Amino acid sequence: MTVALRAPGWWRALAYVIVGIAFSYGVSIGARAILGYDPLLDGEAVLTIGLIAVPFFFLVGLGCFDYWFYWAAGRATRPEDHSGHGAYSWKDYFRPNTDHKVIGVQYVVTSFFFLFVGGLLAMLMRAELAAPGRQFVDANTFNGLFSVHASLLIFLFVIPVFAGLANFVLPLMIGAPDMAFPRLNALSYWLLPVAGLMMLLSFAAPGGSFASGWTAYAPLSTSAPIGQEFFTIGVQFAGASSIATALNFLVTIITMRAPGMSFFRLPLLVWANFSTSLLVVIATPFIAASQFFVLLDRALGFDFFNAARGGDVLMYQHVFWFYSHPAVYIMMLPGFGIISEILAVKARKPIFGYRMMAFSLLAIVVLGFTVWAHHMFVSGMQPWIRIPMMITTAIIAVPTGIKIFSWLATLWRGVLHLDTPMLFALGFLTMFTCGGISGVMLAMIPLTIHVSDTYFIVAHIHYVLFGGSLFTIFAGVYYWFPKMTGRMYDERLGRVHFWLTFVFFNLTFGPMHIIGVQGMPRRVYDYADKFAAWNLFISISAFILGLSTLVFLYNMIASWRGGPRAVANPWRALTLEWQVSSPPPVFNFDAIPTVVGGPYEYGVPGAVHGVFKGAEVPAPAGAQAQATTTAE
């Protein structure tokens, strides 16, 4: 037993969690005793300290920090024996693993777990909204449902699932044996379940879960019950994970490209993640700041947002949206990358206008930082700010349009393989155009004055994040499923999944445009009787949409367990990840490839992207191997 408690792992993590809870009580009671507070035991104070401290105790117990602590203390670090690499049984997925492919799978599976939880919350919302009046939850629970739904799907699904897919694919694509910082990569992953669990546990908090929306506007959030802090602090962990991963991607892309892999030979997925990582590194600290403000207001009475004491309520929104607008591109650009990969391979043609595709990504990164206040057109901020924000917001449609038109031109005269990934990619093209168009409409201030905070906004963001991001995620998961699992998915079920999703997605979110313009506000658990018919229709469509994901779930689980074995390159793709076995070897490449051409030279006779006759990678030779093969 003592051995189990000394070695990194779940037993030690459990023991440390208990120590962490005791620590939280100790610090709280001690501080209150010193300051002479009465009573000594304050549940909220303990909980606040616990939410911050216990996750660290858990992560230390699990072993995320072992190597660094030994190194920092000057003690002998355990020699790098690559025991943290690869997965040989399911148990290897439940420990800090340093293999980017294992981490990629951990990320994707975890985020899909939260997709299903978040989707379930949406089902509960739609059940409540099926008819006017109270059905089966109260107002507080309902406000909690949509707040947790949005927070989980943004911070625990869309953002991390893209990080997960890229984690698996990106090092392979650039010809690297792993990410630049494998231990940081493991830590980044383990921060996620902490954040997600924290948000879910908020339902158990006294006074209910956080219920001020994922936007958590002050002063509603600073005066809400304690459940709010599960968001305030949970976001810090999700954000830290995001920032660490983005740094890892940036360093990996800049320093670990295979010989010959110049920037303009990078697959567009790599360009997309490069752009996304820039956004994450620059923007994410702002949401951390906004939530630290809220935490200080709540826990220590800083009065940042207390107008009666000179606080500035609008400042919260500016800081929050300075992250949260770029965040929508964080949730979209990786999807652009996935679509570029799939369209080129499935249309058997080079990407049309490759360089413009890369430059338009960078243009979106830059412009993305200049539009945040379009979320505040009716917030009461200085009126003149609206004008430049309207112009920049509309202009973003230009680089986005370049991408859409280039994809269309890529299809033209191709040989279109209309299988599941391609269907989702084509579905994305049309649905994202719809979301983009309502986005341009929303840039027009006079229209936004009427439709902001209505179901028109709900429709718009779901066309962008569901019809946009989620379609690209489904496309990407089907596309790389053979590479990640070594098995083929069931094509017929994949098509059924696509058509159910495509049809009922539109039936669910399309009518929301109409009731929004007619005047139904969002985030309400009851509504005027005139919206009853459409709401019932939307709820029924939403339930079928929800059920359609079960087809996907079944397909994934059944195919992973018993699907036909996948060959190395079932799609006849040129990019490097398809040139190794499915699933890839533990160290990716037996020989580092040399890149000799572009990634999408389909139709060019005899074209190759990479050749495999470079230097031998040193075999993982147990304890004798040089430390951190991967970091070199």
Place this chain on the structure above:
Amino acid sequence: MPQESTPRRESKRTVQQMVLVGVIATAAGIALGLSIHWFPPANSTQADKIDTLWDVLIIATVPIFVLVTVIVLFAVIEFRMRPGEENLDGPPIHGNTKLEVIWTAVPAILIIGMVTYAYIVLHDIEKAPAAGNPERQVAVTGQQFTWSFAYNEGGKKFTSAQLYLPVGESVKFDVRSKDVIHDFWVPDFRMKIDAVPGITTHYRITPKTNAIGNHDIVCAELCGLGHAYMRQTAHVLSKAGFQAWVTKMTRQPAATGGGGGGGAQAGTTDAKALFTQGNPDTSATACGSCHTLADAGTTGTTGPDLDKVLKGKDAAFIKQSILDPNKVIAPGYQANIMPTNFGDTLSPQQVDALVQYLSKVTNK
């Protein structure tokens, strides 16, 4: 490995068909977009301009959606892989500078046009009435979960829980909040603005002649538990009707509760008004926004139905439930939802009056 590509070109007929389908779909799409009954009634001069902007945006954007969809559909029909083409590749076309310039420039021009038009509309809907035309100012105050409206008519100040406006005259709203952020929105007028603690925000509207009647007031910014119920009514009256209302209001300053300025000390307390409207002066929330009470005609469901839970209870229990609501929680409801500040926001007389009133009407 990539195969030798074969020439794969669209036939002239395909292009003609595509253009034809595109034109028809665009026309049908625009017709559909313009015929859908999108908006609630247009009851302010501002509403007309915003609705026209919407129509223009429909006309400008439908062709883009049709363009993308038609190209996807025709690419699927024309260029899908046919049996025997499993190993075929498309032609290695890497780009076309002329095309790329076109699809950068054309959307840019379209966008400049839309932004310019939107700017003109914005200017129109926010501009003050021409000099000489009167403009009324109404101070709108939001609080959880109700609105109140302060008037200053010919030097006489009074507050109303309902919004009354004369037809055809511009009104400027000065919007404030007492607690969290709310948003003052009358969908029939189209305009909205947040009510932000610490600052005053504004907008103006002019009710059109077709506006006489009642209009919903909706809170559009999530403000807490009762957000969904923060709905009130705006009454647009003829000019004569409005003057009559003003006369009535200035004659009986405390008629609708909350006004008068004297607060709790001023004479007897109207407990029923207190129940339905709260006390705006001290930001005491209206009981009726969350609780159902048959006698007061309220139907809130955030908190328990008082007709049921207070039946057979004594005055001491009711008083405790108002001042310390977490002490006893009705089955199926949670603690920490009802405000615990009624001891501060209501005077002892007001609490007693409420207790008496509730005791009377729930134990009939």
